[in-house]
Amino acid sequence: MAYLPVLLVLPLLAVSDSHVGSYPAAAGMRSDDLPRWGYTPEDYVAALAKLDFEAVKTDLTAFMTQSQDFWPADYGHYGGLLIRQAWHCAGTYRSSDGRGGCDGGSQRFGPSLSWEDNANLDKSKTLLWPIKEKFGLGLSWGDLIILAGNVAIESMGGPVLGFCAGRVDAADGSQDELLGPTARQESLFPCPVNGDCKAPLGPDTVGLIYVNPQGPMANPIPRLSAGQIRDTFGRMGMNDSETVALIGGGHAFGKTHGACPEGPGPSPQEDPTRPWPGKCGSGKGKDAYTSGLEGPWTTNPTQWDNSYFKHLQSLTWELYKGPGNKWQWRVQNATGALSGIMMLTTDIALLEDPEGSYQKLVREFAEDAAKLDHAFAHAWYKLATRDMGPVTRCLGKDVPPAQPWQYPLPAPSQPQAKLSKVRAEVVKMLNRSKTESAEGFFSAVPFARLAWRCASTFRATDYRGGCNGARIRFSPEKDWPVNKGLDQVLESLQLIQDRFAGRGLPWADLIVLAGNTAVEELGGKKMQFCSGRSDAADGQGSHDLDLDLQPKSWATVRESFERMGLSAREMVVLSGGARALGFAGAQLSNSYLTRLLGIGHAASETDLMFKFDPVLAAITQEYASDNGLFLEDFAQAWTKVMDADRFKGP
Ligand code: HEB
Structure with missing residues (x-):
């Protein structure tokens, strides 16, 4: 053929x-030990x-x-x-x-x-x-x-x-660490009966490609x-x-x-100088x-x-x-x-x-x-x-x-809607929800959550997921337990979507723009926004992206951020921000991390790692002592997640 x-x-x-x-x-390797060519x-x-x-x-x-x-x-x-x-x-x-x-x-x-x-x-x-x-x-x-x-x-x-x-x-084999057999695979994805x-x-057997x-x-x-x-x-x-x-x-x-x-x-691991010599006769041919x-x-x-x-x-x-x-x-x-x-x-x-x-x-x-x-x-x-x-x-x-x-998306349409106008509509809506909410809380948080849930399905491991396509509107994604309640947020956005859809504003852009705007209104820095997403016709592309949606231990939390392509710093700043937004008052700041470091503060099992894992603790301390740095890095990490699936090209 x-x-x-x-x-x-x-x-x-x-x-x-x-x-x-x-x-x-x-x-055991420092990054400057690794080869740099290519x-x-x-x-x-x-x-x-x-x-x-x-x-x-x-x-x-x-x-x-x-x-x-x-x-x-x-x-x-x-x-x-x-x-x-x-x-x-x-x-x-x-x-x-x-x-x-x-x-x-x-x-x-x-x-x-x-x-x-x-x-x-x-x-x-x-x-x-x-x-x-x-x-x-x-x-x-x-x-x-x-x-x-x-x-x-x-x-x-x-x-x-x-x-x-x-x-x-890649410059080394660490991306295969979790495929096994390694200590980290053992702890995270154990195989009790090898075979x-x-x-x-x-x-079915660690060390084989598929089956015996x-x-x-x-x-x-x-x-x-x-x-x-x-x-x-x-x-x-x-x-x-x-x-x-x-x-x-x-x-x-x-x-x-x-x-x-x-x-x-x-x-090769056992004898790097003469790997697999073969023990029959000449060992070759x-x-x-x-x-x-x-x-x-x-x-x-x-x-x-x-x-x-x-x-x-x-x-x-x-x-x-x-x-x-x-x-x-x-x-x-x-x-x-x-x-x-x-x-x-x-x-x-x-x-x-x-x-x-x-x-x-x-x-x-x-x-x-x-x-x-x-x-x-x-x-x-x-x-x-x-x-x-x-x-x-x-x-x-x-x-x-x-x-x-490859779950192809339709080509993005030419945007004619003025982003500043859309943004103004979102701000108006956020303010409305502020006055309407019974507790008098400023409830921009759900809009930030929608954008996060939409974008954070991205996997750096195989470049699937992400908010492009806005598949969060469809099953199976909309039915995942972690996405409970987001249908109401989508409903609120529908009004804006109706107004601008004819002018080249896809859902995927709107969700991210609304999330960005919400984070800004909650005290975040001005967020970069990159438009040009498009909407999928169904939820097909996310049917098998729901591994470990509710991570059980700090090891799985870390693994899930790693899968998204995020560093330890990005994990700390994003988690710290998300927790801060969960507080009453809901202002984006380093307040949660600051509290976490205090003696006697009760935190969840997974949050304790920010306090006790030596590397993460050092990062947490840095953010806890500098809110300006925290807000700066939060904006960068947030934008990285929102744009993670924006592959440039035709
Ligand atoms: Fe195969 C070979 C197994 C699948 C392709 N494999 C082979 C061998 C074995 C096997 C054992 C031998 C090796 C030596 O050298 O000794 N496979 C197997 C299994 C499976 C498979 C078990 C699953 C069921 N294959 C497969 C696939 C493919 C293949 C899918 C592709 C497509 N293989 C192959 C080839 C060969 C083999 C080509 C040959 C090699 C040489 O020649 O060297």
């Missing part, structure tokens, strides 16, 4: 600096604009069949290895909190480089370095890893939908494995058809590696050990076709222990070429789905190659691109049209 016609794409500023540096540095988005985007993608693809195509003694290519083609690398890089994505995915290129670092499932993916990076070196800054590792997967598929005759460039490399992990974790290839806890029971596949692929937002197309399409290529039972040797399973799925593993599905469905498969002493499946009474192929328990699982749906798809893909082409190309693009967020973040010349899972 050819690349689809290329729309869009100005190579400009899709990435704003609010989205980098949002993860803490790796434990990690500012501005430099990268400028270099990307000059990148010659055709030249990269030409070099990658040639690369595929130039086998190196250092790590020889199976069947003379690196395609299988590079597709597996891309899939493992992208496949860490989980829709629960948007973490994972290849943006950041963090597969180069710990912890994920040392995952059992990523064995020998250090070799593929060594092999690719000359290409990375040649094209430099404009070709991020994240983009290179995905593009190499695409070119591998195409060079073996497979279908590709397009390529979304724009992955900005049966639940969401928000992505895989031998079956649940290495028990070769295809029926049970099918359930695990549906569960884990579901956690990355894949439906049955996407799941089956990906597994069988991916396994059209390459082979598994497990020449003997001795294992791959130490991981026919002696390679990666997963401990051994053999190809098809008789032509460097050629795209649907024979995986044909074989799977028409042959009789029997369980045996391969040369790596692990459970795998072979063709019963096979002769000739068929005696060389194998299946994993997770492949046989597609024949034994208790729901019957995988079998049906296997049959369809076996009978209709074009159907597989279509399903695989779309599912692969989704897999590779899901963590990039809206299509406006995609750069380069091969970007396909917006896909449904």
Whole structure:
């Protein structure tokens, strides 16, 4: 399949600096220890604009069949290895909190480089370095890893939908800290039974990408494995058809590696100087050990076709222990070429789905190659691109049209309404609500709350959520318990919306503008406002954004701010402000933080961390002693949240 016609794409500023540096540095590292090359988005985007993608693809195509003694290519083609690398890089994505995915290129670092499932993916990076070196800054590792997967598929005759460039490399692997296995993942997202992990974790086994290839806890029971596949692929937002197309399409290529039972040797974390040497013979080529399973799925593993599905469905498969002493499946009474192929328990699982749906798809893909082409190309693009967020973040010349899972918004209309007029209306309304409220309180607070709730769904992890689209007007968002009562606030705004809607004022802009105005009226500084949002037609784009809406401990509070891309300072100033507004009198100031530091003041469990966590306490003390600084920083942090989802671009 050819690349689809290329729309869009100005190579400009899709990435704003609010989205980098949002993860803490790796434990024990100071930020000036980290590499600096290529990690500012501005430099990268400028270099990307000059990148010659055709030249990269030409070099990658040639690369595929130039086998190196250092790590020889199976069947003379690196395609299988590079597709597996891309899939493992992208496949860490989980829709629960948007973490994972290849943006950041963090597969180069710990912890994920040392995952059992990523064995020998250090070799593929060594092999690719000359290409990375040649094209430099404009070709991020994240983009290179995905593009190499695409070119591998195409060079073996497979279908590709397009390529979304724009992955900005991280300087270390800390963004994977919560994917595990790490102490922080253990404390925040524990997996009591490894092999049966639940969401928000992505895989069923920490350290694997999805499921154990031998079956649940290495028990070769295809029926049970099918359930695990549906569960884990579901956690990355894949439906049955996407799941089956990906597994069988991916396994059209390459082979598994497990020449003997001795294992791959130490991981990069255990021995950085000689990672995964392999303990069978020479440790490479026919002696390679990666997963401990051994053999190809098809008789032509460097050629795209649907024979995986044909074989799977028409042959009789029997369980045996391969040369790596692990459970795998072979063709019963096979002769000739068929005696060389194998299946994993997770492949046989597609024949034994208790729901019957995988079998049906296997049959369809076996009978209709074009159907597989279509399903695989779309599912692969989704897999590779899901963590990039809206299509406006995609750069380069091969970007396909917006896909449904990118939840595209209509183009913003030309604003004709004068913002100062809208603002004046909002002020009038706020004053009305002041006099009308029974207690005589100034109740601008709900308007600030609406804007905060609308914008704070934003996740820096996968650029989803945010107030753009104003999906808070629809289910499921409007029904979330944390949003209780906001329908009344929306109702009050309806009058203003009615007046200005015809003049290009979308709900999304109005909600933020009203929130800004409310904060100003409550004693905040003058807020920056950036217009140009647009309204979604439904609430689709926020159906799975509601993880941890009511954080239970300070660790989860911290995690939720981190997910939004906010620093510790921003967390303190915003929380302090929100609590101050909750007081009677409702003036924005550092008053809550000041009180919190006092001896004997009763605070909630989560607020106590501002007092007792050493770093947060230092920040709290700083704000408590300088209200001017507090108000200044509050305005900045507030604006950052309101504009977090404003991706510049077409
Ligand atoms: Fe795969 C390979 C498992 C899915 C693509 N895998 C493989 C192996 C294993 C697996 C075990 C071997 C490794 C070595 O080397 O040893 N998978 C698996 C599982 C799953 C999967 C369990 C889920 C169910 N794949 C998948 C997907 C894809 C893939 C989705 C894409 C799309 N793989 C792949 C490839 C390969 C593999 C391409 C080959 C590699 C080479 O050749 O090197």
